[in-house]
Structure formats: C-alpha cells, structure tokens
Amino acid sequence: MGCYVYSIKQVVEMLDIPSVTLRAWENRYQAVTPERTESGYRLYSQENIEDLRWLKEQTEKQGISISHAVRLLRARKEKPIEDPHAGAGGTPQEAFEKMKQQIYTALLEFQGERANALIDFGFSMYGYEAMFHQVLVPVLVRVGDAWEEGTATVAQEHYMTHMVSNRFYQFFHVFPVHAHLPKVLAFCPEGEHHQVGLLLFSLFLRKNGAEVIYLGANTPEEGVMAMLENQNRIGAICLSLTGKELLPYCEGLIKRLSEACPGVRFILGGKGFEGAEFPSSEAVAIINEPAERWQDWFDYLFTGVKSRP
Structure with a gap:
C-alpha cells in the first residue's frame, strides 16, 4: 500500500482527467479506491495515479471502454493471464499463437470474462490491427472449421462467433466518419x-x-x-x-x-x-x-x- 497524498484537484491537473469522469470511474467501475479524510475528501496514492494514467491511455489510445480497461487492469494485478511474451527466446508469432490458443480455449469453455480479459490484454500489447489480423480472425476461422468438422457444437460456434464479432463491432464507433465519402x-x-x-x-x-x-x-x-x-x-x-x-x-x-x-x-x-x-x-x-x-x-x-x- 502506498501513501495517500494527492487530492482530487492534483490528480485532475496531473492526468488531465475531468473530476466528473474520475468520480464516475470510481463509483461505477471501482477503477481505484482512494482513501478518505475525516472530512470526506479523497486522497490518492502514487499507485492510484499510475493505475489512472494507464486506464486513460487504454481508453484514449487503444479505444477500449473503461469497463474493459478496468477489468484488464485487475487481470494484470491478479496475474490470472499468462503473458504471451513469457519464456526466453519466444518470437512475436509464437506469442500470437499462444494468445490464439488461450482465447480459443476460454471461448470453447464459455469463459467469456477470461476471453475478454485476454483480448483486452492483446489490444494493450499489440494494438487493434495486429490483434484482429493475427489473433481474432484466425480464432473465428478455427471456430468455423471446428463446427464443420463436428468438433464444436452449434452452441459453441454461435457463442464464440458472437463474442469475437462483438469486439469487431465495438471499433465501428471509435473512428470518425468523413461526410465526403460515400x-x-x-x-x-x-x-x-x-x-x-x-x-x-x-x-x-x-x-x-x-x-x-x-x-x-x-x-x-x-x-x-x-x-x-x-x-x-x-x-x-x-x-x-x-x-x-x-x-x-x-x-x-x-x-x-x-x-x-x-x-x-x-x-x-x-x-x-x-x-x-x-x-x-x-x-x-x-x-x-x-x-x-x-x-x-x-x-x-x-x-x-x-x-x-
């Protein structure tokens, strides 16, 4: 536990996060848990600051929703996800293969929370384009092949396809629309x-x-x-x-x-x-x-x- 020394005003100035946003992240998503003074004022630790800075980066640069970013932050702290970079001598392609297998297995077993945490972890590590091309598209292809081969049930195929497709749809709303294009x-x-x-x-x-x-x-x-x-x-x-x-x-x-x-x-x-x-x-x-x-x-x-x- 760190020392709680920063006021909400200082956090707002340091991170350029509006106070209303900061309170919403705390109250709705339990992004961080500041201490309270006897008068009820919030005090934040250095660890809180780093967590908030990381959450802001995920939402603004990676396009991840705050709810997913908070879930990913918890996953990183609790370490339930094996880092695909772990292991000496691993290549990027080996890391992608490892992540594909982890996501596929989680979805096959209807572990949606774990699958989403893995996907969020991948977005934070590689960005959305690499994740879509190198991981999520191959997972969808593998799901379809498994269904046609009879190694995945209809329920599994529908669930897995729905879960991965939803991650595609989320990014439809991230990019601006140019009115001059058809x-x-x-x-x-x-x-x-x-x-x-x-x-x-x-x-x-x-x-x-x-x-x-x-x-x-x-x-x-x-x-x-x-x-x-x-x-x-x-x-x-x-x-x-x-x-x-x-x-x-x-x-x-x-x-x-x-x-x-x-x-x-x-x-x-x-x-x-x-x-x-x-x-x-x-x-x-x-x-x-x-x-x-x-x-x-x-x-x-x-x-x-x-x-x-």
Missing part, C-alpha cells in the same frame, strides 16, 4: 454464413472514415431492398462470397441492386468471386488482394487516385 452497405447474400472477411474489410473502411451499414451474414434480399428504399446516400455495396455455388444468384442480385440503386459501386470479395466477370467493370471491383493492398484499392475507388492497383 456510405457503404456491407452484407453476405442469403445462404452465405461466413462473414470474417467482410467484417475485417468493413472495419478497414471505417478506419478510413467511411460510414458502414453492416448487415452481416445470410442477409435476405427483400430486407436489403426494403432498406435501400429509405437510404439515399448509399454509394457502394460490399458483398462477400466464399463459395462458387451462390455466384449465379449473386450475379442476378447485383443486377437487381443496380436497378434499385442507380450509380452504386460494388466491391466484391471472397473466393466465390474470383475469376467472375461483370458487364460493367467500372461499377464492379473484385478485391482479391491481401489486406496489405486494401489501402491501394481504397485510394483508387474513393479518393480519386488514378493509379489502379
């Missing part, structure tokens, strides 16, 4: 249940300032058409397809969507669209490049850069 509609056609690639690409678009209406997997056509009647700013539609069996339906769907929303641009991704040809090449872009090349495509399609990747 609004994007993103969904998987009816019959397509694999949405990992679409989720990742939608998050990439949001990071670049595009407003994304994300409908997810297995989206009925009539629902999309009904939504388009009330949306007049849709400039692009993203479709994801993993298998060729739905390609004929998607070709017809794209034609019908073009008629319902004249001038809209289509961005198609997934193995199901590889090698497909469409009459209007200017209105349809098939992105089969790795994630490292997505920025080139975005610049070409949305910012007027003429050098096509």
Whole structure:
C-alpha cells in the first residue's frame, strides 16, 4: 500500500482527467479506491495515479471502454493471464499463437470474462490491427472449421462467433466518419454464413472514415431492398462470397441492386468471386488482394487516385 497524498484537484491537473469522469470511474467501475479524510475528501496514492494514467491511455489510445480497461487492469494485478511474451527466446508469432490458443480455449469453455480479459490484454500489447489480423480472425476461422468438422457444437460456434464479432463491432464507433465519402452497405447474400472477411474489410473502411451499414451474414434480399428504399446516400455495396455455388444468384442480385440503386459501386470479395466477370467493370471491383493492398484499392475507388492497383 502506498501513501495517500494527492487530492482530487492534483490528480485532475496531473492526468488531465475531468473530476466528473474520475468520480464516475470510481463509483461505477471501482477503477481505484482512494482513501478518505475525516472530512470526506479523497486522497490518492502514487499507485492510484499510475493505475489512472494507464486506464486513460487504454481508453484514449487503444479505444477500449473503461469497463474493459478496468477489468484488464485487475487481470494484470491478479496475474490470472499468462503473458504471451513469457519464456526466453519466444518470437512475436509464437506469442500470437499462444494468445490464439488461450482465447480459443476460454471461448470453447464459455469463459467469456477470461476471453475478454485476454483480448483486452492483446489490444494493450499489440494494438487493434495486429490483434484482429493475427489473433481474432484466425480464432473465428478455427471456430468455423471446428463446427464443420463436428468438433464444436452449434452452441459453441454461435457463442464464440458472437463474442469475437462483438469486439469487431465495438471499433465501428471509435473512428470518425468523413461526410465526403460515400456510405457503404456491407452484407453476405442469403445462404452465405461466413462473414470474417467482410467484417475485417468493413472495419478497414471505417478506419478510413467511411460510414458502414453492416448487415452481416445470410442477409435476405427483400430486407436489403426494403432498406435501400429509405437510404439515399448509399454509394457502394460490399458483398462477400466464399463459395462458387451462390455466384449465379449473386450475379442476378447485383443486377437487381443496380436497378434499385442507380450509380452504386460494388466491391466484391471472397473466393466465390474470383475469376467472375461483370458487364460493367467500372461499377464492379473484385478485391482479391491481401489486406496489405486494401489501402491501394481504397485510394483508387474513393479518393480519386488514378493509379489502379
């Protein structure tokens, strides 16, 4: 235990955290527990200061909610999570593999609190992009494979997919929207249940300032058409397809969507669209490049850069 020597006014000045925010963190989330003087005034220790500084960094720089940041702080203090960097000679890839296994096992056993703490720990260590590409996407792929192989139950697959997908959705609200960019509609056609690639690409678009209406997997056509009647700013539609069996339906769907929303641009991704040809090449872009090349495509399609990747 440290000495409690700092007043709330000093903490506010040192950390640039408004006093109302500081009190909310304490009262709602028990972020820190200051001492009280006989008159009822708060006094904070140096440890409290360091904890608050760390929480502020997680919420502002990593985009983690305060509730998740507090949970992560407790996990770090109680050390229930094995640091993936532990062990001499470990490479970054080995650390990612270790974290993937820990998260997958926690979700498989319906340990949501532990899984979220592990994910928060990963965000604080590696940042959101590395965690999504190196850990969470592989976890989702592994979950899908386990379900198809019969080694994971339907309940496990639904639970695990829901938990990981929620972490993607959280970041949709972190990045600002640029009004000059077209609004994007993103969904998987009816019959397509694999949405990992679409989720990742939608998050990439949001990071670049595009407003994304994300409908997810297995989206009925009539629902999309009904939504388009009330949306007049849709400039692009993203479709994801993993298998060729739905390609004929998607070709017809794209034609019908073009008629319902004249001038809209289509961005198609997934193995199901590889090698497909469409009459209007200017209105349809098939992105089969790795994630490292997505920025080139975005610049070409949305910012007027003429050098096509």
